[in-house]
Amino acid sequence: MITARSRHARLYAAAIALVAGLSSTLAVGQAVNHDQCRPDGMKKTAGVNTPYCLVYDANGREQMGAGHPRRIIGYFTSWRTGANNAPRYLASDIPWTKITHINYAFAHVDENNRVSIGNESDPQNPATGLQWPGVAGATMDPEYAYKGHFNLLNKFKKTHPNVKTLVSVGGWAETGGYFDATGARIPSGGFFTMTVTPSNQVNQAAINTFADSAVAFVRRFGFNGVDIDYEYATSMNNAGNPLDWSIANPRRAALMQGYVALMKTLREKLDAASAQDNKYYLLTVAAPASGYLLRGMETYQVTQYLDYVNIMSYDLHGAWNEFVGPNAALYDDGRDAELVRWNVYSTPQYGNIGYLNTDWAYHYFRGAMPAGRINIGVPYYTRGWRNVSGGTNGLWGTALQSSGCPTGLTTCGQGAVGIDNLWHDLENGQEMPAGSNPLWHAKNLQQNILPSYIASYGLDPTNDPDDRLTGTYTRHYDTTLVSPWLWNAQKNVFLSTEDDESTTTKANYIVNKGIGGVMFWELAGDYAWHPVRRGGQGEYFIGTTLTDIYFQRFQTASPYGNRRVPQPITVAGTLDATITVSEFDIGDSNYPISPKLKIVNNSTTTIPAGAQFEFDAATTAPANWTNWSGATLAVHQTGHSGSNVGGLQGDFHRARLSSSWSALPPGGSMEVEWVYYLPMVAPSNWTVTFGGSTYALRDETASLPPTDVIFRNGFQSP
Numbered sequence: 001m002i003t004a005r006s007r008h009a010r011l012y013a014a015a016i017a018l019v020a021g022l023s024s025t026l027a028v029g030q031a032v033n034h035d036q037c038r039p040d041g042m043k044k045t046a047g048v049n050t051p052y053c054l055v056y057d058a059n060g061r062e063q064m065g066a067g068h069p070r071r072i073i074g075y076f077t078s079w080r081t082g083a084n085n086a087p088r089y090l091a092s093d094i095p096w097t098k099i100t101h102i103n104y105a106f107a108h109v110d111e112n113n114r115v116s117i118g119n120e121s122d123p124q125n126p127a128t129g130l131q132w133p134g135v136a137g138a139t140m141d142p143e144y145a146y147k148g149h150f151n152l153l154n155k156f157k158k159t160h161p162n163v164k165t166l167v168s169v170g171g172w173a174e175t176g177g178y179f180d181a182t183g184a185r186i187p188s189g190g191f192f193t194m195t196v197t198p199s200n201q202v203n204q205a206a207i208n209t210f211a212d213s214a215v216a217f218v219r220r221f222g223f224n225g226v227d228i229d230y231e232y233a234t235s236m237n238n239a240g241n242p243l244d245w246s247i248a249n250p251r252r253a254a255l256m257q258g259y260v261a262l263m264k265t266l267r268e269k270l271d272a273a274s275a276q277d278n279k280y281y282l283l284t285v286a287a288p289a290s291g292y293l294l295r296g297m298e299t300y301q302v303t304q305y306l307d308y309v310n311i312m313s314y315d316l317h318g319a320w321n322e323f324v325g326p327n328a329a330l331y332d333d334g335r336d337a338e339l340v341r342w343n344v345y346s347t348p349q350y351g352n353i354g355y356l357n358t359d360w361a362y363h364y365f366r367g368a369m370p371a372g373r374i375n376i377g378v379p380y381y382t383r384g385w386r387n388v389s390g391g392t393n394g395l396w397g398t399a400l401q402s403s404g405c406p407t408g409l410t411t412c413g414q415g416a417v418g419i420d421n422l423w424h425d426l427e428n429g430q431e432m433p434a435g436s437n438p439l440w441h442a443k444n445l446q447q448n449i450l451p452s453y454i455a456s457y458g459l460d461p462t463n464d465p466d467d468r469l470t471g472t473y474t475r476h477y478d479t480t481l482v483s484p485w486l487w488n489a490q491k492n493v494f495l496s497t498e499d500d501e502s503t504t505t506k507a508n509y510i511v512n513k514g515i516g517g518v519m520f521w522e523l524a525g526d527y528a529w530h531p532v533r534r535g536g537q538g539e540y541f542i543g544t545t546l547t548d549i550y551f552q553r554f555q556t557a558s559p560y561g562n563r564r565v566p567q568p569i570t571v572a573g574t575l576d577a578t579i580t581v582s583e584f585d586i587g588d589s590n591y592p593i594s595p596k597l598k599i600v601n602n603s604t605t606t607i608p609a610g611a612q613f614e615f616d617a618a619t620t621a622p623a624n625w626t627n628w629s630g631a632t633l634a635v636h637q638t639g640h641s642g643s644n645v646g647g648l649q650g651d652f653h654r655a656r657l658s659s660s661w662s663a664l665p666p667g668g669s670m671e672v673e674w675v676y677y678l679p680m681v682a683p684s685n686w687t688v689t690f691g692g693s694t695y696a697l698r699d700e701t702a703s704l705p706p707t708d709v710i711f712r713n714g715f716q717s718p
Helices: 009-021 147-158 190-195 204-221 242-277 292-294 303-305 335-341 358-366 439-446 500-511 544-557 698-702
Strands: 070-078 101-109 164-171 225-229 282-288 310-314 376-381 381-384 473-478 483-488 493-496 517-521 527-530 537-543 569-573 573-575 577-582 596-601 612-620 632-637 652-658 669-675 684-690 695-696 709-711
Touching: 070 612, 101 147, 101 190, 101 225, 101 292, 101 632, 164 204, 164 282, 190 204, 204 225, 204 242, 225 242, 225 569, 242 282, 242 303, 292 577, 292 698, 310 358, 310 517, 358 612, 376 500, 439 473, 439 483, 439 527, 439 537, 473 493, 483 500, 500 517, 517 544, 527 544, 569 684, 573 612, 573 698, 577 695, 684 698
Parallel strands: 070 101, 070 517, 101 164, 164 225, 225 282, 282 310, 310 376, 376 517, 569 709, 573 695
Antiparallel strands: 381 493, 473 483, 483 493, 527 537, 577 596, 596 669, 612 652, 612 684, 632 652, 684 695
16 A cells, blocks of 8 residues: 655654654663664664664764774684784774774584684693783783683673774685684584575575674674674585585585575674663674676575675686786776777676776675665785786786696686785695785885894795895886886795785775775784894884874765765655566576566555656666566666776666556566676665656665655655
């Protein structure tokens, strides 16, 4: 039934005053309608009085303490303990006054589908057992029964109560397995088997077990929430860690369905715990940035369950293939060698849009979320290649290797090694060529400094030529990409870096777009100049240079964007109808992307033939949509056209769908095959127009703040 209840104007004014008049900080125990603080677009758990106002203000913005209007989120890794004389990074090294959130990396999914960090009673367990006697700031707090990183994190939270900690579960190496106490990787299946059965059904019983264990874990160890780093719930074959392919590939068709069930269950159980504990628990994810991966993740339906999304807008190029390019470019430049190879720029359907950059990834998620519920990711590490040929000072060159590649790859890039690969990972005890270095090491290479710490990483310049400091590392910078790199012409080595210039530009981008903030991997990769260290020469080492830039820039920033649609919707009333987008093809069969878009009329009113449905969708896909079902579906307000060099112009396309031959009676439905060529999140901001009036969809308006919907006939009560 179409509803448009007329009320006296003073009721509408009173509703607006109620929202505007709520204090931005609400005292614990105060009689509060917590739903007023719920962020725009985040789904409410039915039957639970979730205490949103303990974390969010009356405008749905996260409260992070004075001087922190935007998020600064750092990953803190468990393994930088100082073992084998390698540089350590402990909770005492974190710049607590400059950040807002800490993600502890990592916990994993154990063989019983529970959150685990291994044997918690093991004195060598870095999370709960290790101690660092004699290290300044690392004295254990006797209040806690456990030791290790968890003890120190909670110790420092006492004096920095506005900093929130989250346990991050998964990661590249532990999405489909985990490391045991000996360092061996156990291929248990992890997220893949926990969420999806061998017959490609959602494994709800295992998901419930996991979610219950997550609640117990954050309660036991004092965390403020859970961060899920699932790499990746995509239908694209051979995506993610090659060690997981044998488990993940047979389940590709159902991985996204299982991911949605996982996040829905976590949201509901964390909300229930929040209400019981009077302590709000966050739920976040590390999300892929690559258009290729997102193509297999349907419409990324989990955004409705998240407090915010952290975009992994790095690892956009690396030695898994031969295309030499930036680790984390802000923008496309129209010359990306990988996209050139796959004819992205020359295929008309792609609209000349390059999708391996931060701005594209931000706009993908912006299609479903307010800017303030999105954080862009930046790397505090390098990626690089050796034996690069072509390109401009290596940029957009190639470095192909056809043998000796990591497990699962028949070809790969020639990753940089030795002194150009300080933070190397191991596979079967062998160095993984990747050009992976903390940024402080890259700064030393740039300054031709042979640093004092190289022996701690197993480098031996005397006996291994790859470990020697040879040639000159010259810094280059591309203002279109917003990306610096080091080029060693003698060795043909390319290292993609971040520095103060790229960081300043990205900080301004975040502020100007109203984005929630920044996330970086990892805290220990930031740098500072150390004039004298261990009695040796001056050198760059662990510091806070780049974090300081974000902190200083954000201090004077305006509050982040808290509304998905900046302007209120003006309608005559609401219509009870549901919209679904489903039946996605999987893997390489999903181009073009052509799901079924279905409208079901749940009201008691017939929607006549010729009614016009309108909706918004992200500008990450060019405005060349069509359908294969006979209805009229087209973009009628274009948010962006042409290439995206320098960034996408707008956030949304506005589309119109109509059917001139078929009315929708009560209970009736209409289905069209929606065809588009680059990924988008679920369409939203729906309206339907007929009989001279425009109506919003009831489900959507029910989740919006009262100020976001204006009913022409007066105030629409919830």
